Amino acid sequence: MKERSPSGLTSAEAARGRSGRREDGESATERSERSTLLRDNGVYAAIVVLLVYNFGFTENFATLANLNTQLVQVAPVLIVALGMALVIGTEGVDLSVGSVMAIAAAILPLYLGYGLVPAIGLALVAGLLCGAVNGTLVAVVGIQPIVATLALLVGGRGLALVLADGQLKDIRNQELLDLGAGKALGIPYVVLIAAVLAVLVFLLVRYTTFGRQLVAVGGNRSASALAGLPVRRVLMTTYLLSGVLAAIAGVVATARLTASDPSAIGNLFELSAITAVVVGGTPLSGGRVRILGTVAGALLMQLITATLIKHNLPDSTAQIVQAAIIVLAVYLQRSRSGGGS
Amino acid sequence: MKANPAANAAVLTATAIGKRFPGVVALSDVDLTLAAGEVHALVGENGAGKSTLIKVLTGVYTPDSGTLTYRDSVVSFARPSDAQQAGISTVYQEVNLVPLQSVASNLFLGREPRGRFGLIDFRAMNTAARELLDSYGLRVDVTRPLRTLGMGVQQMVAVARAAATSARVVILDEPTSSLEPREVDTLFGIIERLRADRVAVLYVSHRLDELYRICDRVTVLRDGRLVHSGPMADLPRLRLVAMMLGRDLEEVRREGATKFDGERTAEDTEPVLVATGLTSKHRLDGVDVTVRPGEIVGLGGLLGAGRSETAMAIAGALPLDSGAVTVGGKRLRTGSVAVAMRAGVVLLPEDRKADGILPDLSVRENIVLAALPRLSRAGVVSRRRQDAIVATFMKRLRIKASSQYQRVGDLSGGNQQKVLLARLLCMQPKVLLLDEPTRGIDVGAKAEVQSLVDELAAEGLGVVLISSEFDEVVEGADSIVVLREGRVVTELHGADVNEAALLDALAEAGERE
Numbered sequence A: 001m002k003e004r005s006p007s008g009l010t011s012a013e014a015a016r017g018r019s020g021r022r023e024d025g026e027s028a029t030e031r032s033e034r035s036t037l038l039r040d041n042g043v044y045a046a047i048v049v050l051l052v053y054n055f056g057f058t059e060n061f062a063t064l065a066n067l068n069t070q071l072v073q074v075a076p077v078l079i080v081a082l083g084m085a086l087v088i089g090t091e092g093v094d095l096s097v098g099s100v101m102a103i104a105a106a107i108l109p110l111y112l113g114y115g116l117v118p119a120i121g122l123a124l125v126a127g128l129l130c131g132a133v134n135g136t137l138v139a140v141v142g143i144q145p146i147v148a149t150l151a152l153l154v155g156g157r158g159l160a161l162v163l164a165d166g167q168l169k170d171i172r173n174q175e176l177l178d179l180g181a182g183k184a185l186g187i188p189y190v191v192l193i194a195a196v197l198a199v200l201v202f203l204l205v206r207y208t209t210f211g212r213q214l215v216a217v218g219g220n221r222s223a224s225a226l227a228g229l230p231v232r233r234v235l236m237t238t239y240l241l242s243g244v245l246a247a248i249a250g251v252v253a254t255a256r257l258t259a260s261d262p263s264a265i266g267n268l269f270e271l272s273a274i275t276a277v278v279v280g281g282t283p284l285s286g287g288r289v290r291i292l293g294t295v296a297g298a299l300l301m302q303l304i305t306a307t308l309i310k311h312n313l314p315d316s317t318a319q320i321v322q323a324a325i326i327v328l329a330v331y332l333q334r335s336r337s338g339g340g341s
Numbered sequence B: 001m002k003a004n005p006a007a008n009a010a011v012l013t014a015t016a017i018g019k020r021f022p023g024v025v026a027l028s029d030v031d032l033t034l035a036a037g038e039v040h041a042l043v044g045e046n047g048a049g050k051s052t053l054i055k056v057l058t059g060v061y062t063p064d065s066g067t068l069t070y071r072d073s074v075v076s077f078a079r080p081s082d083a084q085q086a087g088i089s090t091v092y093q094e095v096n097l098v099p100l101q102s103v104a105s106n107l108f109l110g111r112e113p114r115g116r117f118g119l120i121d122f123r124a125m126n127t128a129a130r131e132l133l134d135s136y137g138l139r140v141d142v143t144r145p146l147r148t149l150g151m152g153v154q155q156m157v158a159v160a161r162a163a164a165t166s167a168r169v170v171i172l173d174e175p176t177s178s179l180e181p182r183e184v185d186t187l188f189g190i191i192e193r194l195r196a197d198r199v200a201v202l203y204v205s206h207r208l209d210e211l212y213r214i215c216d217r218v219t220v221l222r223d224g225r226l227v228h229s230g231p232m233a234d235l236p237r238l239r240l241v242a243m244m245l246g247r248d249l250e251e252v253r254r255e256g257a258t259k260f261d262g263e264r265t266a267e268d269t270e271p272v273l274v275a276t277g278l279t280s281k282h283r284l285d286g287v288d289v290t291v292r293p294g295e296i297v298g299l300g301g302l303l304g305a306g307r308s309e310t311a312m313a314i315a316g317a318l319p320l321d322s323g324a325v326t327v328g329g330k331r332l333r334t335g336s337v338a339v340a341m342r343a344g345v346v347l348l349p350e351d352r353k354a355d356g357i358l359p360d361l362s363v364r365e366n367i368v369l370a371a372l373p374r375l376s377r378a379g380v381v382s383r384r385r386q387d388a389i390v391a392t393f394m395k396r397l398r399i400k401a402s403s404q405y406q407r408v409g410d411l412s413g414g415n416q417q418k419v420l421l422a423r424l425l426c427m428q429p430k431v432l433l434l435d436e437p438t439r440g441i442d443v444g445a446k447a448e449v450q451s452l453v454d455e456l457a458a459e460g461l462g463v464v465l466i467s468s469e470f471d472e473v474v475e476g477a478d479s480i481v482v483l484r485e486g487r488v489v490t491e492l493h494g495a496d497v498n499e500a501a502l503l504d505a506l507a508e509a510g511e512r513e
Helices: A011-021 A028-057 A064-088 A095-112 A116-141 A145-163 A175-179 A189-207 A209-219 A221-226 A231-257 A270-281 A290-312 A315-339 B049-055 B080-086 B103-107 B121-135 B150-164 B183-194 B209-213 B237-245 B250-259 B307-316 B337-343 B351-354 B363-368 B383-394 B412-425 B445-460 B470-474 B497-510
Strands: B010-021 B022-034 B039-043 B065-070 B073-075 B088-091 B169-173 B200-204 B217-220 B226-233 B273-281 B283-292 B296-300 B322-327 B331-332 B345-348 B433-435 B460-464 B479-484 B489-494
Touching: A028 A290, A028 A315, A064 A095, A064 A189, A064 A209, A064 A231, A064 A270, A095 A116, A095 A145, A095 A231, A095 A270, A095 B433, A116 A145, A116 A175, A116 A231, A175 A189, A175 A231, A189 A209, A189 A231, A189 A290, A209 A221, A209 A231, A209 B331, A209 B351, A209 B363, A221 A231, A221 B351, A231 B121, A270 A290, B010 B049, B010 B322, B022 B039, B022 B049, B022 B200, B039 B049, B039 B209, B049 B169, B080 B088, B088 B150, B103 B121, B103 B150, B150 B169, B150 B183, B150 B283, B150 B497, B169 B322, B183 B200, B183 B209, B209 B217, B209 B237, B217 B237, B226 B237, B237 B497, B273 B307, B283 B296, B283 B307, B283 B322, B283 B460, B283 B479, B296 B307, B296 B445, B296 B470, B296 B497, B307 B322, B307 B345, B307 B433, B307 B460, B322 B337, B331 B337, B337 B345, B351 B412, B363 B383, B363 B412, B383 B412, B412 B445, B433 B445, B433 B497, B445 B460, B445 B470, B489 B497
Parallel strands: B022 B226, B039 B200, B039 B217, B088 B169, B169 B200, B283 B489, B296 B460, B296 B479, B345 B433, B433 B460
Antiparallel strands: B010 B022, B010 B065, B065 B073, B217 B226, B273 B283, B273 B322, B322 B331, B479 B489
């Protein structure tokens, strides 16, 4: 599985095309080529290395049960990260995703009495509304995304607690419990949902007008506006998608947990999602969205934690290693802007 | 009225200043002498080196060669604050004060009067601020945050601050660009006072009227070189404009008539574009432009005359207070790029890097950017139709790239410009607005772009052409609308489209009012 950049080139082709036009500064070019390769494919390489290591040296790793567990655990973060990748592609960020998850989780038990579909539907509508608030603040009012979404990060969690009366509620609805624990063809529903969403978002970025416009708006907003692109609509749609994906993640997390816990669900998910996106090679400066990279970024973080825990190293070690990976990923992106153009 | 500068001693002298940046010589062997009690005009077009010279005088840049003499001793300012401390104050075009602080705080920023315990004595500060502004005839509540005041007043506060810091030299960079006429009078009052206080004022502006009204001497720069320095009153307007633009006046007079290019006559056809009364505060004031199919209309004017703004207004990229744009007989809603584009009006922006290309995307993505909705069905972009468009235009415009997937940021300036033209042309426009289409591209690409524009006009497109290159406008355009301070001052048609007539129009534009 080889990811193509938005331009449709593989990184190796791009690097070759670039070096062909540069006569001066050979070593600098080579260096930047190397770091481009590392940036674009490093995350995949790291996954392969960790998998090989674990298959060889970790007990009880290469079992279907364990692999399923790992995938189920990563699914909510991954779903949130898909929306985050879109927002970051527009040179923005959505800090409210964790709180939106909590709001969705809080809404579920209130309406499960009317059936699963209405309850999930309302949870997703709540996600859309949150996205609309963010989108309005960013696209119409013109507030910086980090500040605009910070408001909902704080307020959203509070709203979720109000909706739930500040209480954890056990889920008794069998259908929702099945959604969290059931399988089709040996694959957990939760994993299937995440996979389908990843494919959809990938196609959205790659093949639709909206996806191409999103990348353009993130790459150069003023040029996009002068080219007649509906900049506000693109930004608004992006935040709506992020909101609804966060709500889906909230539903999935609730089903997995078999309880609606608005004070815990989605806590710090905004940071995990940003990490997955950045480690996956999507630059924070916008203009580029790497969905497969984001998937890989989420998987890599999960793998690192799993590997260390299975070797009886404390969670804190995993956090330190993750921090190192983040710094490395951002450093590799820096070297692009330095040596790239 | 004006002081006699000859009798005055030099306060600040720059001698043989040179400054290079990678690939560019920004200043070469430039001299400038500022005398106490004189108002000295510094003029030049884009890239003449005015900003660089100011930055050398104020310690932002260290010159590569040459010396600065300030009050009889050779100085070298390592930092802007050194120059400020020594008494050289600068008021930039964009007011650089603290918008949320009060007027008084801004006036005394960094030198607030202290009371007991070293705390700021606000009462003393406000009183002093009020007295200072009163003395300049400015009636402002000094306790209000600066931000709540108009741009003009902010500018005035900035000047007052500069003057109050016991400055010996005050540099004003385009101080009137956002002022109302009445405010300009107030500002000139302040400048008169500075002159009376024997402060040297360096006045940078493109507004010829103002220069002749307030300045004693003038220094003209072009392409980083000193072209002329002397008393303002001895320099006729026409010669000043000719020097700024780098045209030899005698030569222009002699050859002027032969430059006439009367091949296209489109007088009898219905206009494709009629823009009337385009007005946007501080930028445009009732501009009219009419373009017929196959006609190239040049926009003439000095820097800041409103040429780019006119093009942007027509393209929907500049919000208008009033005015109408009609394309092919249909009136458009102004202020929307998408609307203008759908009607067939497209703009090639002046700043290719900031407003044009998406450097990290491919040639292909850059070309189809605006046309995406047309190439899509149900929101999904058709690969085939995209291929067809990209292939057509890469071939037609001879875009040189390793492939259509190459990053646009890695192309040469000329090829980037062609990519942008392709983006516009695949929208099948009726009117093409070109703002500096050949700036910063190599000679070969320049000729290609020029002949392409001619070709497009011959095919029936209406073209509006803006260029700071004089001969490009004169040779390219069939008629020229001459602008000054956001207003149309004259139009040149047919045989009048020549360098001499355009120079005359630019120079005399101010005197007609």
